[in-house]
Amino acid sequence: MIIPVKNNPILPVTIRVKDIESIVNWFEQHQRSLYAIGWSYLGNQRKIEELFYLAILQVHKELPRFKSSTSFEIWVLSIFIHICRELSLNKSLQASEESDSHQKIFHEFQKLIEKEREVLGLTYIRGLSKDEKAQLLQVSSEQVKELLLSGLQSLRNGMGYGEHYHGCNEYQKLYVDYLERNLERPAKIDFEMHIYHCQDCQEDLAALQEVMVGFTEAIEKFRVPDGFIGNIKERVAQRERHIQQKNNKRKRNGIIAASIFVLAIFAGIFSGVFSKLYYTWTEENQELRAFLQEDVGERLNLEAESGGVKIKIKSAIADDTQTLIFYEIEDSKENNQYMINIDDGVFIENEREIMVANTFPRYFPPDTEMELNNKEKNIYHGKISLRPLKEDTGKVKLKINKVMKLKRNPSDSYVNMVPEEGEWNFEIPVTKKPSTEYALNEKIELEGVPVRLDKLILAPTATILQYSINNEQPAKRIEIINFNDLEVNNKFLKADLYGNSYVHNQPDINWSIFQANFEPLFEKETNEVKVQFGSVYLSIEDHKTIKLDASKEYPQTFKYAGSTITINKVEIGQPSTVIFSNHEIKNRAYESLHYFIETEQGENSMEGDYEGVIVDKNGKEYDMNKITTKIYEEMEQPRHFFTVQSVKLPGNKVIPKSLDITGYNTTKYLDDVVEVETELIVKDKAGTQ
Template identity: 30%
Template sequence: MEMPAASRNEMVMEVQELNKTLMIFRQMELLLYAIGRSHGCGDEEIARILFNCIFTLHDQKKKHALEKDRNALIALFMKECRGTARPVEGDEFPSVISRMNESEREAVLLVYGAGLSIGAVSSVMKKPEDEVKEDLLRGIRFIREHPDVEGCPEYHRLYVDYLERSIERTEKVAFEMHIHQCPGCQEDLATFQETLLELREFFEQSHVPEGFRLKLDGLIDTELETRKKKNKKRKRTGIIALIAAFLLLFTGFVTDGFASIYYTYADWKNDEDPLLREFYQSGIGERLNLTAEDNGVKITIKTAIADEIQTLVYYEIEDMEKDRRLMVDTENGFSLVNQIDFQDEGGSFYLEEGKSEEGNEEERNIHKGSFSLPPIVDDVEDPLIKLSFTQLITMSPDMKSTMEVYATNAIEEMERTRGVWEFEIPVEKQESRVMKLGQEIEVEGLPVRLDEVIIAPTTTALTYSIREGQEEPSSIFHLLFDSIKTKEKAASLNWLSWPTFLEDYNDGWSAYRQNFDSLYFEELKEPELVFSTLQMHVPEQLKFKIDFTKPFPQVHEYGGGTILVEEPPKDRPGEVTMKMPLTDSRDFDTVSIMSKEEFEGEGDFRNDGEMESVYLDRNGKEFEEEDWDYEEVMKGNYPRSLTVKQSFKMFKQGKPAPDLIPTEFIIDGYEKTVFLDQSVPLKFKNK
């Protein structure tokens, strides 16, 4: 049975969210592994702790507040480590640090491992800066183990500030005058500094063993299988598609097979994709037609185009012996060998379906498409793309694109073809045009600054900034666009490339980038930016209890609407159901609601209940999931998904807990989507 189009899209969007969470932790993987080792944890324990953090952040939607807060993520991981921390014998740094007391260990790890400032560590540890410095001093002395000389005790408190260059000038002068006259302090400070340098070098050179990644991979695989079984009462094929697509993405996260690669299913007709034809005609790229054959299959690399945004590789797979079409097995059959030559951008890792599939209908033994890799590092001379293919998947005859393969429940049973197809692809990095903007506008009262547009050969990238709320907690916004229009062409949104977070500025602005179709060969006459939707997390908090002495349903006002708590079944008192009626005044789409056990249980508790939603299109028309217009979604016209019912069935430590009756609930905010009917002319400062 094929999964409904709506379910396919929901699954892909869910994959995006989960993949974003994975990317957040991937950027800190080496540090977190070293922190885990320094708590005396083994590989399996660290993998379990990291797994818990990934799914805690994903499931509880805490990412709205945490995804850009590296300090809070590290603190979350260390909090999970505390429960399994134990001293380990040995002379290596992780073993020595594991034998410190908790406050000394955390101060050392946060300052010299994570590189946080004393002020930031003070905030994370919730103690004054002077106490953090004392923890650091004791921790470093513990590592040094009874030095022969300990210097003058009254000056010990200055060591940390002096070496961190944060000491006040008057104290610095007095301290340096004393050191000049005191051989004991000279030697003590020198050995203290040497220990710090060795400690920092340890963290910089830490590595993650391959076996650890395999353990983490196994845990996530098992969790996804569990979630698949849990959701049997839902659209069954949908979760299978999620698992398949997630495995595709997560392989790139946990193995060295490929890094930050995203797979673009852009099929074109008869080798004459319009954009590819423009490349050839303008002298950008050349026809390569590199081939490799094995096991009766020929893979041809047509060409490669590189710019500062991405690196596109156009390919063709031909089965020379059988009447079948083959696709690359991105989970187990593809690797970017020289990934060191490519930028690791963390967030640029997504799945995109091509906009044309006609070219894959004409010949039943040929599949055509393109890979999109990260941009090549600027200082690489004579760049090559070294690709290795080792396994292919046989597509069903009725499938037009590879996306359809991952949207079915049959991928595990599909036939595999093994072999070795290796390529070294020459490529030249093309220059882009940067068009400066500097426009400030408002979208539904949200201050937005349009910074610049990068006109690259393969894509058009808009850099923009959002001024998010200064109050705590602040709202989190995702601004989605429809297109960039010129007089002759509309460059559509790259619909599955979620806006990439770039950086936070000190003035309260946060910068993002969004990709569109290429406008490289177009005249930029009367350019106009068209908006689509504004998605936001509103941090409206509410705590409430179930009072079994009062009648049901019990009503709680929230977000302009109501939450109705129904009476639990007499024979199943642990099952709690809440309804959220649709009303004109209701502001929320979905609610981030947890039981007190989930909120405070540090991963020991989770809800295994169900959720029901209805869908509203831009015109306010309500429709069912199976009626979702997949073609419209591909154009970026996402409907609103509104929760109307949510139930709670508690699990404790992975097992059903029917006797656990949740009576207290915490809401930390809600999601809402606003359809936009707005566009703005782009006023370039340079042309």
């Protein structure tokens, strides 16, 4: 049974006082049991990576709403299982990519109905009590017992034991309590006397016990793939770095003189350009102005005020990919600027009812470089992305209980965000605009890995390139593709720095589907698209084991991937520490390593910290801890090199036995340009192709 150390019923202090890193560490400590639960839903490592990533973000977002009266473990598991259910809606993923490495019993477990699978998993994988399972799954304790029994019986049938068992109904319901030694003594004596005289119950109980033991043994042998949690840590770290960056500067167009505007009104009434001229004169936000001019949204000007901070919802622009909310925040008491952080303090009360579940909002960092945000010291203009609507129209019940005060550092343009609480509620009417989709059907290779260009989506809020990466070559895998731009109808559309995302619907486990976002085109027809590639981020499998011995003198060095790596320190204590480094960046094959520390105690959790540098395409180095947003914006295709990695092994004098490197990540620059013909995808009114 993969039973982790039990949490306190209240929020752990390390999570209560720290940032998202502490949540990642919690997931790392519990990764075996969580991975096994995730595998029972998804059966696919890449999907489980996405599950962990989304669960970490959701826990971080919902943390302010956590109530200390609830067990932190149960609260996190409720979020984790909810995301499991969402991601498992695509039944084509139920065939596991790891079918040769796990026993048949675990595959039969995966086929159980959802409630049975959840009860068995929470019992034998996570080790929850009956009451905890009932609370988590929102069923009665009696139903938990029934599901546990029926789940074991279904598992037994799937394993080929047959369905010929005819145990007595009165005593069948006591099987699980008896096997788990939970029966009171009088009931236990009565049960054993009955079993002694009833051949049917003997056979029934024995077969059930054999399945239970086999399932437990299969769980004990379950292992998390090498480098699994490292990939997730890198994604979270990369996202955190992005949060500290800003969108590219936008230059504001000049305002047309009022006299020209007045003359143009009369011409516009008949020529159809009135709205363009009107919004040019009346809307200061250049990005919102473009949407209004193209008639894909309308002004709303909904207002709410709390503590002297007034939020105005200016407009909502919606399509099949997202719902954009443009807002303005004014501090009526002081000269402060505030922004809305979609991941902290923002809730959609009716999100499940009106929005598409298996999509994820995009992130937009603070844009303090925009000219509009430098006009008034107490007014900030921004936008947030929400999930798309299920229907063509809807009313979004938006609740905001926290905004972020932007504190600028004049010396380096760096922006800190300080949360401030309040209460702002809105009901936002939204109308979804249609998108046009084109099939591309282009197959290419990048760095020897097959890649498909599948689809071009011309949506009002973005131009989207959908592509797929083949993942049948574990020795060399593309994690993500970075694009420079798209050329559509002789217009160059810049790639969105924050717009590369994993697609929920994955019909083929050998291909991983992604979407890259570019600037909106506001056109619906095209015959050809040119794709300009920028770089690929690769995972390379390359195993090496380095023995560790705390009794030896350090530093010591070893060779890996053409580089010399130094083990600076191996120290046993509370906690034990391993530090290794490589400061040589030039021509280094790897940027970061996938590794784990093997200990004499067996598997052990790790807490890591690192130092590093950022290197641009021209080879110029920047200290990772001294990078400002302004500097980062001016860099060309930066790469993140880790130079020092410090690992702590929690526990009492845990003895590190070896450093096991399983592979590494690296970036390869590209200059490929691919021209692709398009074929219009025709859909019916229901959206079916």
